[in-house]
Amino acid sequence: MATNTASLxxxxxxxxxxEPGPINxxxxxEPGPGNxxxxxEHGPFNxxxxxEHCPVNxxxxxEHGPGYxxxxxEHGPxKxxxxxEHGPVNxxxxxEHGPVNxxxxPEHSPGNxxxxxEHGPVNxxxxxEHGPVNxxxxxEHGPVNxxxxxEHGPVNxxxxxEHDPVNxxxxxEHGPGYxxxxxEHGPVNxxxxxEHGPxNxxxxxEHGPVNxxxxxEHGPGNxxxxxEHGPVNxxxxxEHGPVNxxxxxEHGPVNxxxxxEHGPVNxxxxxEHGPGNxxxxxEHGPVNxxxxxEHGPVNxxxxxEHGPVNxxxxxEHGPVNxxxxxEHGPVNxxxxPEHSPGNxxxxxEHGPVNxxxxxEHGPVNxxxxxEHGPVNxxxxxEHGPVNxxxxxEHGPVNxxxxxEHGPGNxxxxxEHGPVNxxxxxEHGPVNxxxxxEHGPVNxxxxxEHGPVNxxxxxEHGPGNxxxxxEHGPVNxxxxxEHGPVNxxxxxEHSPVNxxxxxEHGPVNxxxxxEHGPVNxxxxxEHGPVNxxxxxEHGPVNxxxxxEHDPVNxxxxxEHGPVNxxxxxEHDPVNxxxxxEHDPVNxxxxxEHGPVNxxxxxEHAPVNxxxxxEHGPVNxxxxxEHAPVNxxxxxEHAPVNxxxxxEHAPVNxxxxxEHAPVNxxC
Numbered sequence: 001m002a003t004n005t006a007s008l009x010x011x012x013x014x015x016x017x018x019e020p021g022p023i024n025x026x027x028x029x030e031p032g033p034g035n036x037x038x039x040x041e042h043g044p045f046n047x048x049x050x051x052e053h054c055p056v057n058x059x060x061x062x063e064h065g066p067g068y069x070x071x072x073x074e075h076g077p078x079k080x081x082x083x084x085e086h087g088p089v090n091x092x093x094x095x096e097h098g099p100v101n102x103x104x105x106p107e108h109s110p111g112n113x114x115x116x117x118e119h120g121p122v123n124x125x126x127x128x129e130h131g132p133v134n135x136x137x138x139x140e141h142g143p144v145n146x147x148x149x150x151e152h153g154p155v156n157x158x159x160x161x162e163h164d165p166v167n168x169x170x171x172x173e174h175g176p177g178y179x180x181x182x183x184e185h186g187p188v189n190x191x192x193x194x195e196h197g198p199x200n201x202x203x204x205x206e207h208g209p210v211n212x213x214x215x216x217e218h219g220p221g222n223x224x225x226x227x228e229h230g231p232v233n234x235x236x237x238x239e240h241g242p243v244n245x246x247x248x249x250e251h252g253p254v255n256x257x258x259x260x261e262h263g264p265v266n267x268x269x270x271x272e273h274g275p276g277n278x279x280x281x282x283e284h285g286p287v288n289x290x291x292x293x294e295h296g297p298v299n300x301x302x303x304x305e306h307g308p309v310n311x312x313x314x315x316e317h318g319p320v321n322x323x324x325x326x327e328h329g330p331v332n333x334x335x336x337p338e339h340s341p342g343n344x345x346x347x348x349e350h351g352p353v354n355x356x357x358x359x360e361h362g363p364v365n366x367x368x369x370x371e372h373g374p375v376n377x378x379x380x381x382e383h384g385p386v387n388x389x390x391x392x393e394h395g396p397v398n399x400x401x402x403x404e405h406g407p408g409n410x411x412x413x414x415e416h417g418p419v420n421x422x423x424x425x426e427h428g429p430v431n432x433x434x435x436x437e438h439g440p441v442n443x444x445x446x447x448e449h450g451p452v453n454x455x456x457x458x459e460h461g462p463g464n465x466x467x468x469x470e471h472g473p474v475n476x477x478x479x480x481e482h483g484p485v486n487x488x489x490x491x492e493h494s495p496v497n498x499x500x501x502x503e504h505g506p507v508n509x510x511x512x513x514e515h516g517p518v519n520x521x522x523x524x525e526h527g528p529v530n531x532x533x534x535x536e537h538g539p540v541n542x543x544x545x546x547e548h549d550p551v552n553x554x555x556x557x558e559h560g561p562v563n564x565x566x567x568x569e570h571d572p573v574n575x576x577x578x579x580e581h582d583p584v585n586x587x588x589x590x591e592h593g594p595v596n597x598x599x600x601x602e603h604a605p606v607n608x609x610x611x612x613e614h615g616p617v618n619x620x621x622x623x624e625h626a627p628v629n630x631x632x633x634x635e636h637a638p639v640n641x642x643x644x645x646e647h648a649p650v651n652x653x654x655x656x657e658h659a660p661v662n663x664x665c
Contacts, residue, residue, distance in 0.1 A: 080104075091115075102126075113137075124148070401425075410434075421445075429453065440464065451475065458485075465489075473497065480507075487511075495519065506530065520544075531555075 080091055080102045091102055091113045102113055104126045113124060115137045124135055124146045135146060401408045401423045409431040412419050419436050421443040430447045433455045441463045445452050448470045456463045456478045467474050467489045473496070478485045480502045489496050490512045498520040500507050507524050509531040518535050520542045529546050531553045540555050 412436075419443075423447075432456075434458075434463075436463075443467075454478075456480075456485075469496075476500075478502075480504075489513075498522070500524075509533075511535075518542075522546075529553075 080093065091104065093102065093113075093115045102115065102124045104113060104124075113126065113135045115124065115135075124137065126135065126146075126148045135148065137146065401410060401421075408423050408425045408429075410421055410423060411433045412421065413435045415437045419434050419441045421432055421434065421441075423430050423432065423443075423445045425445075425447045429451045430445050431453045432443055432445065434441050434443065435457045437459045441456050441458050443454060443456065443463075443465045445454065445465075445467045447468070451473045452467050452469050453475045454465055454467065454477065456465060456476075458479070459481045463478050463480050464486045465476055465478065465488070467476065467487075469490070470492045474489050474491050475497045476487055476489060477499045478487065478501070481504065485500050485502050485507045487498060487500065487508065488510045489498065492514045495517045496511050496513050496519070498509055498511065498518075500509065500520075500522045502522075502524045504526045507522055507529045509520055509522065509529075511518050511520065511531075511533045513533075513535045515536065517539045518533050520531060520533065520540075522529050522531065522542075522544045524544075524546045528550045529544055531542060531544065533540050533542065533553075533555045535555075542553060542555065544553065
């Protein structure tokens, strides 16, 4: 059964249902919006839509047959929501001036998305359970925001942007993730999370070229790179531990090669004119490299089998060469030459014991190993960096660090006793790596200008992190097996990046950012996830995965866009989003629990894609001036949709298999 409905679609929307045969829909709209809702159980459906001035809203659901969607819009935005159970989904979208928002959910077959936009932004949200996800995006002036979730199939993303930034968030549970990004003038931001499959990230930028290749078998690999003129080449291979690389280069190249089998590797490199070359190999312990060079090159080679290695290097004019080899104990290397080169070679097997140090200009290096007694370290440094490495088996670890201009780096390992870290830094970065098996981890960090990087691993005790940063970025990575994770972060000007992985305990994230973006990636297996985010000017990007417990997300943004992707298997999803000027893009997937979504937008459009298999879907949307586009799919539970718009059109596509649909507009 083929149906051609071109004559019925000049100004109004079309609702099409087909059980065994294919559906062919051609829609052309000149002054009015084109809204297409298509449902097909067994046959393929082909949808072609052309709009000159008004928005195009397409909601497609296919159970067994493939879905092909071709959409062209000259001035209005394009909103596509596609759900396919067994057949592939192919979306081809071309927009000249309006934004393109695509939400795709295929369960078993691949999802293929090809998007071209000349001036408007492109927002792609894809959720795939078994099939691969292939995304090709070309954007000339607007930003590209891609959020991808894939459980078993590979993720292939190719993005081209000429002038605006590219933001890619990829989550893959078992299949590999391949990301290729090209940007001519705008920055490239890539965040990739993979539980079991490898991560391969390739990034190219013309005026600040960035080349990143990352491979991880079980742990995530996170790479953030900024380059103005010089190339950045990062090659990372990690089997179990996460790899986090932050690189800033203005003119000189930065080449980083990292291999890690089980422990995390965190590398922060800043070079203005000279190249920075870092080669790191670690089998079990974490390696943290922080390098700052203004004119001279910095070359660091590090090998560690079991203990963490922390290298902090600051050079203004002369080169710095650090070679470190450690078998079991932590190694902390701080080198600060202003005009002459500094060459450091360090070998440590188990590491020395306790210190209390006060230094005005020189660096402070503290490595402590304690089996049963407590470890108390108090360090004050005015201009030199502070590096503290502590290992305790049974006693507590208490670290108080104050640094005015130099960085503060703290690495702590405790088996049974609690870990308490208090760090105050005015200008230098703060890097805290904590591993605790049974006791709680309490970290309080204050930093005015430098970045704050916190990596916390807790097996049974809770992890509590309070971070305040005025100008530098905040990066929190927390892993907890049984205890809860509580994160409170305040940043005035710089971005906030929260990555949380919890197996049994709840996750509570509270983030306040005035100017910088907020990026939150949360994975929780059994405990609930509660996220409260406030951002005044920067965008808010939230990706949440919960297997058994509820997800509660509250987001407030004044000027920046809000992009929320949430996946929950068994428990409810509660999302509250408020945006004053920028768009709100929400993609929510829930298998058994209900989905409750409340969205308020004053001037920017609201794009909501919701999929629920067994739990009810409750959607409340309020928009004053911008259009509201809602696509909802529910298999067994009821769908309740309430939408209010004062000046702009409301486009709602809802599909329910067994339960009633209640829609109020």
